[in-house]
Amino acid sequence: MSLIKYLVVRSVVFGISLFYGGLTVLTVLFRWFKNGNEFFVVKERSLPPICLQDAAYGRHAYLKLKNIKLHYVENGDRNKPLMLFVHGYPEFWFSWRHQMKEFAATHWVVALDMRGYGDSEKPAKKSEYDLEILQKDIVELVKALKRDSCILVAHDWGGVIAWNVAANYPEVVEKLVIMNSPHPTTFREKLRGSIGQFLKSWYIFLYQLPYIPEWSVHTNDLEIFDRIFVDENNQLTITEEELEGYKYTFSRKGAWTPPINYYRQNFNIKGMIEGEKSLPKIRAPTLIIWGENDIALSKDFPELARPHVQNLTVKYVPKGNHFVQQDKVAEVNAHLAEFLNKA
Incomplete structure (x- = not known):
């Protein structure tokens, strides 16, 4: 990219970011005016709710990798095939609780807190959340668990990482399961070529800006979770106690900047416009489970991934939202079981 083109693109992207930043500030201030000073209060939560300590989900543990200490929850027999779950934004290991209970009988299930999330370490530098580093976290974790490979199951941002791991480190992934996370190449192409996806x-x-994203989510006692975990009828898809689990985790000091830094580091100007180098074709058998009611991602992303995967199965979940593994548990677990049982 020439210097002139870079400066023009940088100015345009910065202008778009400022537009959404200004719109966000005005929206928050309007809601503050409407709701009063309590709108900026986040309730103090000193103790985790019981659901986060439920032994039915598994045992809590930590592993020190080369440059990071990661927290994870494990369940099942360690002699059985490793099934590694990687969460999205804004989540943590808990988003996989239903799948962990379901598959602990047949697999050694491990759900981690990615770096910067939950009880894992939270590096301060934005550069510590580069996609190359995030991939190596997964590869190193598999090795630290004393396995050569795993069944990799991922959602949203975890899916971005998992797509890359499966392409760049094929020896680590026996089977790949992606939930509501587009193949990186198709997402870049769609973002540049589709006004609908661009607007979504x-x-x-917004997340390219400093301070404003963190400020906006710390409103009305982390109301963001009341808004995202709902079904097509705007009813909560998780229990009140589970909702408290999310609010407890993300009400802790420094809980938001590291997850938002995933966007700041990896969606840079050059990557947005030119795209990164093409990923190798994925050889591992791959399943995409897609909630059809995802408001942030186009419904055609699963089929667009076919040229990038040798062996792809796509399962749409009617009325499933972006957080499909929590929204439509029975359907997701059935698709997972069918895929895992295939030779």
Whole structure:
């Protein structure tokens, strides 16, 4: 990219980010005016709710990798095939609780807190959340668990990482399961070529700004979770106690900047416009489970991934939202079981 083109693109992207930043500030201030000073209060939560300590989900543990200490929850027999779960934004290991209970009988299930999330370490530098580093976390974790490979199951941002791991480190992934996370190449192409997806991805531009994203989510006692974990009828898809689990985790000091830094580091100007180098074709058998009611991602992303995967199965979940593994548990677990049982 020439210097002139870079400066023009940088100015345009910065302008879009400022537009969404200004819109966000005005929206928050309007809601503050409407709701009063309590709107900026986040309730103090000193103790985790019982659901986060439920032994039915598994045992809590830590592993020190080369440059990071990661927290994870494990369940099942360690002699059985490793099934590694990687969460999205804004989540943590708990988003996989239903799948961990379901598959602990047949697999050694491990759900981690990615770096910067939950009880894992939270590096301060934005550069510590580069996609190359995030991939190596997964590869190193598999080795630290004394396995050569795993069944890799991922959602949202975890899916971004898992797509890359399966392409760049094929020896580590026996089978790949992706939930509501587009193949990186198709997402870049769609973002540049589809006004609909561009508008749906407005938050990516907002997240390029400092302070404002963190400020906006710390409103009305972390109401963001009341808004995202709902079904097509705007009813909560998780229990009140589970909702408290999310609010407890993300009400802790420094809980938001590291997850948002995933966007700041990896959706840079050059990557947005030119795209990164093409990923190798994925050889591992791959399943995409897609909630059809995802408001942030186009429904055609699963089929667009076919040229990038040798052996792809796609399962749509009617009325499933972006957080499909929590929204439509029975359907997701059935698709997972069918895929895992295939030779």
